[in-house]
Amino acid sequence: METGEFYELQFDxxxxxxxxxxxxxxxxxxxxxxxDEALVGITDFFQTKLGDIAxxxxxxxxxxxxxxxxxxxxxxxxxxxxxAPASGEVIALNTALDDQPELINQDPYGKxxxxxxxxxxxxxxxxxxxxxxxxxxxxxQKVAKASADxx
Amino acid sequence: MSxxxxxxEGLEERYQLYLGxxxxxxxxxxxxxxxxxxGCKECMTFCHDTVxxxxxxxxxxxxxxxxxxxxYCQSCTYACNKDAITFKDRREVKAAIRVLRExxxxx
Numbered sequence: 001m002e003t004g005e006f007y008e009l010q011f012d013x014x015x016x017x018x019x020x021x022x023x024x025x026x027x028x029x030x031x032x033x034x035x036d037e038a039l040v041g042i043t044d045f046f047q048t049k050l051g052d053i054a055x056x057x058x059x060x061x062x063x064x065x066x067x068x069x070x071x072x073x074x075x076x077x078x079x080x081x082x083x084a085p086a087s088g089e090v091i092a093l094n095t096a097l098d099d100q101p102e103l104i105n106q107d108p109y110g111k112x113x114x115x116x117x118x119x120x121x122x123x124x125x126x127x128x129x130x131x132x133x134x135x136x137x138x139x140x141q142k143v144a145k146a147s148a149d150x151x
Numbered sequence: 152m153s154x155x156x157x158x159x160e161g162l163e164e165r166y167q168l169y170l171g172x173x174x175x176x177x178x179x180x181x182x183x184x185x186x187x188x189x190g191c192k193e194c195m196t197f198c199h200d201t202v203x204x205x206x207x208x209x210x211x212x213x214x215x216x217x218x219x220x221x222x223y224c225q226s227c228t229y230a231c232n233k234d235a236i237t238f239k240d241r242r243e244v245k246a247a248i249r250v251l252r253e254x255x256x257x258x
Contacts, residue, residue: 026170027223067223067245078197079229127252128170141165149199 007136011143016044019109023126024135025085029070030109031129033122037091039113040070042082045139047108049146050075056097056104059115063089066125071114073104086125088117154255162218166200169222172251179244180217181227187235188212197230222248 006019022030028046032039047053050073057072064070070084094113097103104112119125130138158167159175169177181194181202190210195203204215225238 027221065242065245067241069241072229078226080226081224083223127257128248145165146199 007132009136009140009143011048011147014044014048016048016139016143017109018043018132018136018139020132022109022132023085023129024132025083025129026135026138027083028139029082029085031085031117031125032109032113033119036119038086038088038117038119038122040085040115040117041113042073042104042108043135043139044108045142046082047105047112050080051077051105053101053104056101056114058093058097059090061090063120064117065120066128073101082114084115084117085129086117086122087120089120090115091118092116157255159218166219170248170252171257172248172255174218174222176247176251177222177244178239178247179222180220181214181225181236181238183212183214184235184237185209185211185213187233189233189235191232193230193232194227194236197227202227 006017009016022032024030024043028043030041030043053073053075055074059070061068064084064087066084066087068084070082072079072081093115096111097114106112154168154171154173157173159173162174166174168174188211190205190212192205192212195205195212200219200221202214202216202220203212206213223241228236
């Protein structure tokens, strides 16, 4: 399904969204460019798969390269690394996640952002990223696989 | 040259390509230190991509399907209580992918 603002897929009781205007990495993280800065976070699919997030371990590095580990998330199901979709200097971390890690589950593309980066070379990063439509297609394949695994 | 011509035969379609690059050319997969592995199978339980299998004779886990491994996922390392699982350095892998991307440009 496609609306003006995002692509959407119903999966069990979940509604998985892929907003337009963001760029995506195949490993289920997003980057939202704002001038020469960007916010990064995880996708709806990723947070759904992980379940209720209990802890967010933020990066200690001040400069990240695309594909470096951005943060580590702990849920009841698993501990997983989040990979940075873009390169840049970390200029802010979402400290609200310290007390409210559930913001990632509730609003993964908004209040659940993880870090703000000063972009280093987004034109180069972009060649490794997916458009909303391309990521939505990939997510559909992942959802199909996840559904098949449950049977 | 088409990436589809170079995919690994026998590999399930969903694992064949990463960003349009034949998956088996990307050196991202776990390595298990057999001396540390106690055969608890936590990694097998964690990984949904059947990367791991159990060697009944040795009573240890081994990497059965490295190309099923999701590039840059190394979350199974957290499942392992013995620190027996390692991956290559991400930046090395990234450099390799950049080179491969020139050979297999995005469609």
